[in-house]
Amino acid sequence: MKSTILAGALLAFATATGVHAQAIKLADVAELSGGGATVGTNWKNGIDLAIEEINAKGGVLGRKLEVTHADSQSNPGVARAQVQKALDAEPYVLLGPGYSGSVKVTAPLAAEAGIAQIMGGEAAELTQAGNKFLFRTSFGQQSSMPKVAKYIHDEMKAKTVAVVWVNNDFGRGGRDVVVKELDRLGSKVIADLSTEAGQADFAADVGKIKAANPDAVFVYLNEEESARILKELKRQGVTAPLMGETTLIGQKVIELAGDAANGARGHVGLTTDAPVDLIKAFREKFSKKYNYVPDHNGLKGYLAVYMVKATTEKMGKVDSKAFADTLHGLTIKAADEPGILMDVTFSDTGDIDRQSFLVEVVEGKQVVKQVLPKVK
Amino acid sequence: MSNLFDLLVAGLATGAIYALVAVGFTLLWQTSQTINFAQGEFVMLPAFLMLAAMHAGAPFWLAIILGILLSMILLGLAFKMLLVDPMMRHGVLPLAIATMALAIGIKEAVKQFFSAEASPFPSIVPTGDISILGHAVSLQSIGVLVVAILAVLGLTTLLNRTSLGHQMQAAAQNPTVARIIGVPVERMILLTFLINAFLVALASLLITPIYLAKFSSGEVLGQAAFIAAIVGGFNQVRGAIAGGLLIGVLDNLAAAYVSTQYRAAVPMIFLIAVILFRPQGLLGRAEERTV
Numbered sequence: 001m002k003s004t005i006l007a008g009a010l011l012a013f014a015t016a017t018g019v020h021a022q023a024i025k026l027a028d029v030a031e032l033s034g035g036g037a038t039v040g041t042n043w044k045n046g047i048d049l050a051i052e053e054i055n056a057k058g059g060v061l062g063r064k065l066e067v068t069h070a071d072s073q074s075n076p077g078v079a080r081a082q083v084q085k086a087l088d089a090e091p092y093v094l095l096g097p098g099y100s101g102s103v104k105v106t107a108p109l110a111a112e113a114g115i116a117q118i119m120g121g122e123a124a125e126l127t128q129a130g131n132k133f134l135f136r137t138s139f140g141q142q143s144s145m146p147k148v149a150k151y152i153h154d155e156m157k158a159k160t161v162a163v164v165w166v167n168n169d170f171g172r173g174g175r176d177v178v179v180k181e182l183d184r185l186g187s188k189v190i191a192d193l194s195t196e197a198g199q200a201d202f203a204a205d206v207g208k209i210k211a212a213n214p215d216a217v218f219v220y221l222n223e224e225e226s227a228r229i230l231k232e233l234k235r236q237g238v239t240a241p242l243m244g245e246t247t248l249i250g251q252k253v254i255e256l257a258g259d260a261a262n263g264a265r266g267h268v269g270l271t272t273d274a275p276v277d278l279i280k281a282f283r284e285k286f287s288k289k290y291n292y293v294p295d296h297n298g299l300k301g302y303l304a305v306y307m308v309k310a311t312t313e314k315m316g317k318v319d320s321k322a323f324a325d326t327l328h329g330l331t332i333k334a335a336d337e338p339g340i341l342m343d344v345t346f347s348d349t350g351d352i353d354r355q356s357f358l359v360e361v362v363e364g365k366q367v368v369k370q371v372l373p374k375v376k
Numbered sequence: 377m378s379n380l381f382d383l384l385v386a387g388l389a390t391g392a393i394y395a396l397v398a399v400g401f402t403l404l405w406q407t408s409q410t411i412n413f414a415q416g417e418f419v420m421l422p423a424f425l426m427l428a429a430m431h432a433g434a435p436f437w438l439a440i441i442l443g444i445l446l447s448m449i450l451l452g453l454a455f456k457m458l459l460v461d462p463m464m465r466h467g468v469l470p471l472a473i474a475t476m477a478l479a480i481g482i483k484e485a486v487k488q489f490f491s492a493e494a495s496p497f498p499s500i501v502p503t504g505d506i507s508i509l510g511h512a513v514s515l516q517s518i519g520v521l522v523v524a525i526l527a528v529l530g531l532t533t534l535l536n537r538t539s540l541g542h543q544m545q546a547a548a549q550n551p552t553v554a555r556i557i558g559v560p561v562e563r564m565i566l567l568t569f570l571i572n573a574f575l576v577a578l579a580s581l582l583i584t585p586i587y588l589a590k591f592s593s594g595e596v597l598g599q600a601a602f603i604a605a606i607v608g609g610f611n612q613v614r615g616a617i618a619g620g621l622l623i624g625v626l627d628n629l630a631a632a633y634v635s636t637q638y639r640a641a642v643p644m645i646f647l648i649a650v651i652l653f654r655p656q657g658l659l660g661r662a663e664e665r666t667v
Contacts, residue, residue, distance in 0.1 A: 167637065195636050200587040200596050203386035204631030204639070211379035224494045224588060231586065235514045236382065237505055256496045256588055259503070 023066040024059075024318055026051075026308065027086035028095040029106070030301075034074030039098040039297045043120055044069055045290050046301025047095060050339060053285075060309050061318065067095070076102045080109065087113045092320050094118070095304050098297060100126060100170075107134050116324040118304040120297060124173040127349045133324045135307065135350040137300040139269040141174045143351055144245060147372050148218070148267045149181030151358060152243055155370075158216035162191035162209045162240070164229065165220040171197075174220045174245070190214055199225055202232040210238055219244040219264075227256030234260040241265065246296070249361050261361045267372070268357045270296040275368055278334060278341045299341070306339035307332070345374065381511050383628045389517040391624020392524030396579040397601035398608065398616035399531065400572035405610055406548040407568040410460055411472045414479035415576065416598020422447040422580035423497055423589045424486055436498055444577040452573030456566060479598070486591040499585035520582045527578055528617055531571065535613065544568060600627070603647050609660020618659055 028047055031040030051065045059065060070086055072079035079102035086094060087109060094110050097103055098120035107126065110117040111133045119126075119134065124141040127134060152158050161182055165175035171194075179189050191212035193205050206229065209217055217240050219229060226248050233242065242248070242264045249266035272283040272294055282302060286294045310332045315322055331345040344354040358370040397419055404410040412418070426443035434442060459478060463471040501519030505512040535541035546554040547564035555561050579597075587593045600623055608619025623643050630642035656662045 193636070198592070199636070200593060201390060201627070201631075203390065204383060204628045205636065207379050207382045207386065207628075207632055210382065224590070227494070227496075228586070228588060234503060235516050235586075236386075237512055237514070252493070256494055258496060 023064045024308075024312075025089070025091045026065060026067040026093055026095055026305070027070070027089065027091035028067050029070045029072050029079055029082045029086055029102075030096040031074040031098050031102070032069065032071035034072075036072075036074035036099050038295070039120070040072070040074070040096075042294050042297035043096060043098050043301035043304075045286065046294065046298040046303075047305050049286055049289060050302045050305035053339065054305065054309055060312050061316070063318065065305070065308075072097050072099075072102055074099060074102075076105045080105045083109050087115060090320075091115060092318060093308050093323060095301070096120065098300070103134075107131050110134070114321055116320070116327065118307055120300045120304075123169060124177065125169070127351050131350070132328075133350075135324075135327060135346060136352045137303050137307070138296065138352065139356065140351055141177050143353060143375065144267055144269060144356070145174055145177035146181045146375065147356060148243060148245065149178050149185055149187070151267065151372070152182065152216050152218065153185040153187045155358075156216045156241055156243065158187050158214070158241075160188050160190045160212075160214045160216075162193065162212050162214040162217045163189050163220070164191075164193045164195060164205060164209070164217065166197050166222055166225060167194040168197050170222075171220055178218060178220070195221060195225065195229075197222065197225070200228065202229045203236070205229065206232045206236045206238060209233070209240075210236055214240055216241050216243055219248050221247065223247055223250055223252045224256065226250075226253045227261070230257040230260040230264060243267075249359050249366060251366070254361055254364055254366070258364070262363060263361065265358060265360045265369070268296075268359045270299045271357055271359065271366070271368065272296070272299065273359075273366055273368055274357055275371070276342060278338055282341060303340065303344075306337060306341075310337045310340060313337075343374070345376065379632070381509075382513075383632050384625060385511075385513050385517050385521075387625035387628035388621060389520040389624070390583075390628065391604075391621035392521050392528075393579050393583045393620075394597070394600050394604045394624050395617045395620025396524055396527060396575045396582075397597060398604040398620045399528065399613055400575045401601060401605040402608075402610055402613055402616045403568045403572050405605075407544070407565045408456075408460060408464065409468050409471075410464075411468065411475070412572075413472060413475040413598070413602075414482060414594075415601060416594030416596070417479045417482040418447075418451050418573070418576040418594070419580045419583065419597050420589075420591065420594035421451065421482055421486065422577040423584035424490055425450075426581070427490075427495060427497065427589055440500070440581060443581075444574060447577035447580075448570050448573040450573075451576060452570040453566070455573075456569040460569075479594070483591050483594070490589075490591070492591065494588040494590040497584040497589045500581060516585075523578070523582060527575065531575075532613065540567075600624075600643070603643050607643075607647055607650050607657060609657025612657070612660050615657050615659035619657070622658075 030043050051067055055064050070082040072082055079097050083106040094115050094117040096119055100121035100123035103119045103121035103126055111131050116133050120137055122140055127140055165171040182189055191208055244266045246268050249264050254261045286298055311327045315326050327346050328348050332340045333343050334340055342354050353374050353376055355374055356372045357368045358372055359366045360369045404412050422443045425446045426439040429439035429442045459474055463474045501516045504515045543559045544564045546559050547561040551561045604619035604623040605616045609615025626643055631639040
């Protein structure tokens with residue numbers, strides 16, 4: 001009788017632990033409140049949508065995905081505490097944060113725990129510190145700026161370029177890569193203008209651009225400053241074509257700059273306006289579930305989960321220690337894994353290579369003009 | 377050379393706005409010994425009042441009128457009655473500190489009620505260029521300059537050519553004697569507060585299309601106008617005008633020929649030089665005050 005009870009208890013324990021181990025646990029730390037609330041909420045909703053889809057189709061290797069969301073309050077200090085708490089629960093993979101500053105302070109924790117971290121930050125330095133567990137969901141500056149430089153040289157046929165950048169880590173990082181690339185391609189930087197974050201008056205800077213009379217102007221500022229300089233460029237009648245990144249042609253910039261934004265072009269790594277069927281389908285599913293159109297952070301969150309799925313299926317087992325090694329150098333094709341939306345290759349540093357888009361502002365709207373291929 | 381011309385025009389346009397704000401500084405100082413450290417926020421707020429009127433459905437022209445009227449009530453009448461009058465008897469310094477607190481209060485309130493993000497603001501001057509001496513000059517720069525000059529001319533005419541202006545000057549120069557000869561000093565002081573509110577609302581209308589409507593946009597303006605008022609002479613309207621134009625041009629030339637990082641330092645260095653070598657300001661007159 002005793003042995004029957006013992007066997008029953010053991011069976012119940014095994015079943016219970018078995019059921020518990022069935023789910024693959026992911027931990028997400030994102031900017032759910034504070035200044036980055038839009039970023040974090042889009043990212044979280046993208047994650048939830050992907051998990052719902054995957055679980056509806058039977059999960060990953062027959063196991064369901066589970067995620068816990070924690071709020072970093074857009075504060076690197078809180079993000080660090082939340083990531084530590086999440087890591088203590090030994091998740092399979094850590095997702096987030098979205099802000100580069102928060103990624104910078106949390107990446108060493110995940111690396112120390114040997115847990116892969118798939119995040120939304122874009123600052124160049126994040127993947128240059130030799131961290132073997134950190135992965136991007138979008139381009140870092142070292143991936144996007146060569147494409148920008150190539151477009152300025154090949155498509156805009158600019159022999160001379162004025163570069164305007166904001167004097168902080170973000171601006172300096174982008175400026176350094178683009179200037180180096182322009183130089184390598186043979187386009188000459190004839191005006192190299194640093195501006196201050198929060199600068200209100202761009203009359204003098206635009207005056208210098210006008211005096212230099214370049215074939216093209218590369219603008220790399222934050223959104224509000226981008227809007228101010230676009231207005232000033234129009235005010236002073238600068239007609240050289242304008243090229244930038246997401247921060248030059250984003251919806252907020254268009255709203256602030258009005259007519260002055262028309263004609264500005266920018267390189268965009270991810271956009272829900274992309275002429276890609278899978279992205280259109282994602283946008284539709286997301287809008288239906290959440291009643292609003294996602295920005296690129298929604299795409300990033302969605303992609304992060306499908307990166308987990310594709311890598312795990314490639315390994316054929318759920319092994320958090322081998323996860324990072326497998327993802328390094330991995331190419332995931334959209335034909336094999338539609339949730340990845342576009343073919344993507346991960347480098348040994350966790351950087352990303354995939355096609356991107358050249359967007360132009362036409363009559364106050366973003367229009368995708370060209371699809372730029374993968375670098376390699 | 378063409379670049380220098382463009383810089384001068386842009387500098388004069390910005391300087392004209394600094395001048396409007398600086399004139400307000402000097403008016404308040406002369407009539408009530410108020411150093412208003414919230415003057416920058418006074419420039420920021422009217423734009424948001426106009427935006428609120430537009431959000432409520434008012435056309436732009438009506439929003440301008442409502443914005444100016446509300447500014448005169450809030451930043452003129454209410455400012456004087458609720459803050460300046462009760463604090464004045466405690467001296468210049470407590471009043472100055474109270475205006476600093478007011479500046480923080482206005483900024484936080486705008487951030488709370490609107491948002492921390494910038495908003496676009498329509499321009500009263502159309503975009504486009506006209507040719508002056510063979511140079512293309514933007515209509516916006518010209519418009520800003522013309523409106524600011526007209527406002528300053530109107531003010532100086534009021535002060536120097538009308539009985540009301542003479543009474544205001546009398547109230548500012550010697551309130552006791554002015555009272556004896558029948559000048560309604562209190563009303564004259566209130567009038568200067570209303571004029572200051574009108575000037576900052578006008579400056580707000582002119583500068584916000586360029587700087588965008590944002591809760592923090594008054595910080596730069598308030599500082600520039602304060603420097604302009606000291607450089608020109610805190611006790612002279614014409615000094616504030618000259619100071620404003622000078623700081624506007626100097627700021628632009630510094631950004632172009634020194635560096636963007638040090639542009640804010642150049643007017644400061646100039647300010648220190650003025651304080652050391654001509655403490656009464658370029659056009660100001662030396663005065664002694666009893667404390």
